[in-house]
Amino acid sequence: MCFGRGQASPLPSLFYTKNMQKLVSVDLKADFGFFRKPDANAGINLSYNMIHKPALLGFLGAIVGLEGYKELGKLPAYAIALQDVQIGIEPLGHEKGNFAKTVVKYSNTIGYANKGATYLTEEAMLIAPSYRCYILLDLENEYHTTLYEYLQAGKAEYLPYFGKNEFYAWWDKDTFKKYEFVANPEKTSSFKIKTLFTKKAKTINSQKEEAVFDFTNFDTEEATYIYFERLPIGFDNQLRQYDLGDFVFTTFKIKPDSDIEYLYFLTQEKCYVQLY
Secondary structure, X not given: OEXXXXXXXXXXXXXOOOOOEEEEEEEEEEOEEOXXXXXXXXXXXXXXXXXXXXXXXXXXXXXXXXXXXXXXXXXXXXXXXXXXXXXXXXXXOOEOOEOOEEEEXXXXXXXXXXXXXXXXXXXXXXXXXXXXXXXXXEOOOHHHHHHHHHHHHXXXXXXXXXXXXXXXXXXXXXXXXXXXXXXXXOOOOOEOEOOOEEOOOEEEOOOEEEOOEEOOOOOOOOOOOEEEEEEXXXXXXXXXXXXXXXXXXXXXXXXXXXXXXXXXXXXXXXXXXXXX
């Protein structure tokens, strides 16, 4: 991977088809990662376990040379230019959806940072996070075209990183893959989703929600688990906070009548991913 110069969007409202659409993926990895949560627990700064869409858009923006945050109250250039990019996340090298973590303590004795006292903080960082990122690109868009070419070549304008600029991240260009796909496919039997996905549960009698998981149909040779995490899906610039969504990652199959949106069927791989 080679580098040049140095670094929120809601769910799409509908599917669309264009001759210039390309669905690709690359495997992103780093030695460490820290996707900061806006809250803290007993003085420890926590990280999201999964890379989320705002963070991934920042990563992609760095690749094509779009700038980050420069002015308070204004979205960065990458968030505006890449707001229509749909993405899907499949964690790699994890333990039932979780990455190993370690807590690191920092001290800061700079006067303007702590008003004369030693400032201590702790961060729970991810160890060796890795994700297969599916990206739907429209090659009629200049930035999308550049991103398609750079991902394929293993090239970036700015150095991308996982949450903090000391946690630089990369991908091997050999992991770049292109897919044939069907958007919003018909489903007649239980199926697996390779990526994180958001579920839209059905309501019964206006009180109970029907589970989307098919617990009677699973692979007995594979460890079964369901991983949940509430992750950012975009950024509310007026409130200056993340818009959040409830995500699931599981080895269980999903019922065919489950109301799960933004599904894509990869025809050669014969599997489903969700791109949001």
